[in-house]
Amino acid sequence: EYEPLLAEKDSTEVEIGDDSPLPDDLTRDSLELPALAEPELARHYTRLSGMNYGVDSGPFPLGSCTMKYNPKFTERAAALPEAAVHPDRSAASVQGTLELQAELQDYLGRIGGMDAVTLQPPAGAAGEFTGIRIAAAYHEANGDDRTEVVIPDSAHGTNFATAAMAGFDVVELPSAEDGRVDIDALEAAVGEDTAALMLTNPNTLGLFERDIERVAEIVHDAGGLLYYDGANLNALLGRARPGDMGFDVMHYNVHKTFATPHGGGGPGAGPVGVTEELAEFLPTPHVREQGDDSGYERYEPDRSIGKVHGFSGNWLVLVRAFAYIARLGDAGLADASARAVLNANYLASQIDYEVPYGPFHHEFVASAGEQDAADAAKRMLDYGVHPPTTKWPEIVDEALMTEPTEAESRGSLDDLAAAFDAVAAEDDATLEAAPERTAARRIDQVTAARDPRLSWHALED
Amino acid sequence: EYEPLLAEKDSTEVEIGDDSPLPDDLTRDSLELPALAEPELARHYTRLSGMNYGVDSGPFPLGSCTMKYNPKFTERAAALPEAAVHPDRSAASVQGTLELQAELQDYLGRIGGMDAVTLQPPAGAAGEFTGIRIAAAYHEANGDDRTEVVIPDSAHGTNFATAAMAGFDVVELPSAEDGRVDIDALEAAVGEDTAALMLTNPNTLGLFERDIERVAEIVHDAGGLLYYDGANLNALLGRARPGDMGFDVMHYNVHKTFATPHGGGGPGAGPVGVTEELAEFLPTPHVREQGDDSGYERYEPDRSIGKVHGFSGNWLVLVRAFAYIARLGDAGLADASARAVLNANYLASQIDYEVPYGPFHHEFVASAGEQDAADAAKRMLDYGVHPPTTKWPEIVDEALMTEPTEAESRGSLDDLAAAFDAVAAEDDATLEAAPERTAARRIDQVTAARDPRLSWHALED
């Protein structure tokens, strides 16, 4: 399969002519772009789509990335013309939008056990940034100068990067033998400089942090805040809530938990929930129902951290999340978690690779053992399935971090297990030669990075 | 590629229970159907779509079937909720629908040179049935008992079947040496029993019937009517009109001329245009603007032939046709024909197979010569393109009836020519073994027909 670049099909330069409505010195001279008719473009992108794997193509068991089925009806809900208003519209003229925002804030608060929720962060990492900035503002308001954020070594890379971006020093916390937080190490790491501990629960091994109450106590006693990375919330719906565990701030990943499409990399949304104590620090504008039955309003919380998005975040993604939550309700959400956990446990029980830690919830990390996990993953592509996340977390050798989600049937899990086992039985040479049945064969990423060619202009040389 | 049947994935029988709102003797006992969740269905049909070739997959040069690009915006127009009203709504409450119908009738009348147009026939063949019934009603109204319909041997099979369905005897007209109507044979065939001559122009060889005026004269002098099969109208837009050539009745194929999607076999639409003299025979209800500025009305023409569809035909297909015509306008429609004719001529000039007749317009019929045309077509599949219509019309040996349409670029035509030529150079064994690169290999249709298995129930035996 091969599809030429648009520019290889046609490249047409147009002059910005004398008939331009602007004087010459305000305009560029010319513009060169592909000039193709609609039928040609339809084929181009249709063929490109044929070289891309989506959730409807087959299982997509990327641990911690949680690619679950995206219900089609949510696309229709988000496509409503009423959703597409300008963000500067007067509050009086967009009461519907504000009401839906307020409802979603409420939904998310209930689900996370949080008192107030902002919808502004446009992605999970932006949610982290929002949450850590709230923590910073909180300490500053208390006249408390805290410079460190503590993060377990098994945490997502974004946690580290976020803390750094927000101006904090990162204190990395080694895991205990059982893959969980090492309480002694935590006690040693936490102190008067600690602004926050960032934690995922269940963690990236799928393990519930059983000592979460003790963890919270240690951090809170030191005057720090507890930040919940919502990446793994799909494991807990209706079973446990970050707010109840002692977390002060959290973000929700709407594509991971509420089935919004990931769009090949976004847009996402990373709403942030906080306890009542932290509500005054939320970004502006926040939305609330006015007390006197006079509808909904935007307002700036008293000590708002300001903004993390130019407008109000990725609203059309949030509309989908609202629709999903409203579709499932209490029982559906709880069932989603139950089935996600059952599926992960079932799949783990069916594969030959070792799964070193447990009991796990919605995901497990198998070890490819003597095999190279990245090679094993490439080989899985040949069996028509998407492989798990590889080589991470590092606590497991040659990690295959696997999260089937609730959206896979038993039959699909059996197929996936068969793919795992087929690969497990193969030799290194086979794995290194993989994939063989994909649109492109193994791509040499090292060379691509050594001589970066990042546009079709760079190919002309 | 292989995708199990829905019933092979799951088959669940439900009892019609005691809690049914109906007494036992009014209900069936049970119902057995697949019970699959939405994610499984999304994958099932997505995978099936991957085993199907559409216009956006590549060129689709089926002669006389005219698979041209279907503009995406027409889908949006047809999806407007305002288009989806009940057909029994009062005329006063659906003035918008009636206006759009009246506008489309007017558009089509102008394009075909016809005085009145009905939108009711749900497909081209239904249009033929409508037109021939109008001819029958016309003769009957004149007290004229005519029992024969004359049809050239190169005509579409529907013409013959339609005439028979309408109760006429078919008189088949042999083609002349040059592939056109044999005037002598026509004079011999036409007489006092002739109800109508059905003709496609350009004919299925892509040849314009140069003697069309003489043809019309012969038929009209004998008291017969001239019926125009609109299959090849895409060749003539803005260059010639059936009404001007002397045709009394015609149907339009909206997917062939006005780019509505064919949907794997339908729905289509086959509006029928007639001269003023025949307008009183049109199906009921017909739509017209009321004289006194009081909007649009439905009415029954004085001598209406009745109905050919339970309601008003395939309305949502017609909305797309309207949108297409309004998009292109005079210049666009004329350009479409010009480019369709140029593309056919260019492609014919680029291939090695012989093209025996000419000058042709929007399509040509190449001859596979010593090769079996059906085998050659199967082999073309291996080159990633859809083959032309094969083995028809019979006037050309091993016919490859090819119609690229205006929607193919020069590059795409070159690719198509390369596929033709590659196949032309191959031996019979290779052709007989083809296709090799498709979802299914050559399918044995004879055996399938000998032991018909037409449902999954039939597979259980």
Added chain:
Amino acid sequence: MTRQTSGSPYAPGDAADTEAMLDAVGADGVEDLFDIPEPVRFDGEFGIEAHSERDARRLVERTLGRNDELTEFMGRGHYDHYVPALVEDLASRQEFLTSYTQYQPEVAQGFLQALFEYQSMLVELTGLDVANCSMYDAATALGEAATLSQRVRSVSGDRILVPDQLREGKRDVLAAYADGPDLSVETYPTDEGTVDVEGLADALDGDVAMVYAENPTVSGAIEPELGAVGDLADERDALFVLGSDPVALALLERPADVGADVVVGEASALGAGTAYGMGAGLFATREAYLRQVPGRLVGVGEDATERRAFTLTLQTREQHIRKERATSNICTNQALLALRTAIHVATLGPDGLVDLAEDCVVLARDLAARLDEVSGVRAPVNDRHHFREFQARTDQPAAAVASDLESAGFAVHVVGEHRIQVCVTDANEPAVDRFVDAVTEVA
């Protein structure tokens, strides 16, 4: 504003391409390629204005926007059930939407399998042996059944019996199909909205080629004695053709169990929603009549590697092979709607489909009961169980009631001087309270 289109925006290539292609062809200009004698050349203009994509959309939208926004309580053969988004999404994939009839099955396995599954669902729903992959609509399917009756019945009879209450659209289409083979369409009486079995028995004789009945009937009533109708037809060797739809078939008596030889109807009651009458004709019958079936059939075969594969089959029945001796002139059918029906059925599953059918009974019963309590209204008129719809008597002229209801935002059928017909499904159910209020107001 925005780019003006001088040619077709859907024809690729620029002036240089055109030049090069003309060169290759050996023509000076495109017009030279048109071999049209001067006298029949068209030198005029259509007078049709071109529009940008935006404006063409707006034109359609603004024109259709002149329709009144009414909540419809209408049925009588064209039904609205909520269509899951999955149906639209999957059926809109270009591989389905823009494909042609499956004449090259090797690159059409996807659509063929989906149509095979559609046929299978109808076989299950009807209990008959075979179903084709669609006719235009219920009315033309009925017409085709009439011509089938001529081909498969040895009787010399040319009478077709239909209920006196048959919807006129169906009656007229049936008459059109019956005209060619010189069949005579006659009616038999109904009682309380269903077959008057004794009246039918009186009308039935050896000249009858076909008896048609519906379940539910056009007035929404459920037939209480369908088996007796089947027995009568069987006794006189008449083809028993039953009209229904996939929702009703999921719950009501199975056609095979009451002796139906053919089932016709609107398959698109599922999968299409309201579409100004656009539908898809259901056509199922017994194996004995297989080679007389109109329209397309998908069958199972094998490919060269002996793997199961799907193909259009028994094409020798069809017009492109058999010409004037074909079983029908049908070529294009409603394949995409059949696909949509199949996806809708699959989305519901057997539980969901039976639930939906039961809702059709309960909703109609409950709404009739509520309307019956409205002063000036009696409902249902017919002493029958109902499916989706029922007739109601209004003390005021029905036309006035319907017109007042339109002003209040609702559309119903007027079926008699003092009779309206009301249809309720999952689609308009959320508006039932407001509807009852409106009827109370105007009746």
Added chain:
Amino acid sequence: MTRQTSGSPYAPGDAADTEAMLDAVGADGVEDLFDIPEPVRFDGEFGIEAHSERDARRLVERTLGRNDELTEFMGRGHYDHYVPALVEDLASRQEFLTSYTQYQPEVAQGFLQALFEYQSMLVELTGLDVANCSMYDAATALGEAATLSQRVRSVSGDRILVPDQLREGKRDVLAAYADGPDLSVETYPTDEGTVDVEGLADALDGDVAMVYAENPTVSGAIEPELGAVGDLADERDALFVLGSDPVALALLERPADVGADVVVGEASALGAGTAYGMGAGLFATREAYLRQVPGRLVGVGEDATERRAFTLTLQTREQHIRKERATSNICTNQALLALRTAIHVATLGPDGLVDLAEDCVVLARDLAARLDEVSGVRAPVNDRHHFREFQARTDQPAAAVASDLESAGFAVHVVGEHRIQVCVTDANEPAVDRFVDAVTEVA
């Protein structure tokens, strides 16, 4: 009515499957699999009601339906251009819509190529060397540019200069990004809606790490002296960051030609339409800063058969590899919107895109002239050429004018006590006459 959902409708399998899977796992029930200590178990209920698909859709539709239907003449960073149906159709294909970040490029060649093409289009539009495949929006792209300026400028300076008229949403986001690295955000003056070059020169010193300007500016004015701004920044070794968008870039001075080091802005001015502020941040820069670029980059490489293939590249800049030393914490970006932008650009082609950009100038000029003729209105306020939008002075309080316009069905920005801002594009152009009438009525 209709089938009630007790579990998730998106989790396949029935009770028998669950049993079998529990058996395989060795658990008695699903709850046994949750290893959650009792004290933190949640035994309550969310109190969130489940809905059928139909009802969930209706709920969203009814709620959003409470928005007033206004024709918007609004911009200020969030623009509406007609999005061709092709964009929606192609970007909605599940292979794009539901795919993940391209960590396995061998099964993601389609999206990678499309993103590479997007990057290439921005390279052409900006004249710079590289573009990433999107940031969240223009504001966060500006914030990232500020942190980039810290990494690439050797100066010890920590001052960031932005125009005094900068939209507050951008200012606040920039402040958030500037907070961590302790940058100080300061303003320079503007005149007639564009840079006051002398004022900027006065503010610029060796402590300035970055100068930000926009073209067109937030008030819609086209910068007349952009080259001078670039020269000033260059002289002081400050990074020159320019804000724009793909439509404006097609016509206005090419950023590379005026010395821009980074271009940020709203790529989604094409491809998205109005979306309550949802956009896609454009980010392009010089090759010299390549390894300091935030976000994802798609590059060309080769596969094992030496065929060209696409892959995410230079990932060592990113958080999942570099953790706290990454160039940014960004992970998920706006890839689908980048795809949509690319398809929209491709659909327009160079001619169509330039035409559209020229329309933006002409429409704004003509509308300003018409409003200027309205008694009580002066437009444009700024003596500049404009792009899409302009400010107008109203004799009456602007808030009152805007409110009256809302009652008449139109939305505009209030930007001062007696100043409104009006944006006109191909999307709202059909309503211009009605808008002028409304302004005439209320002003």
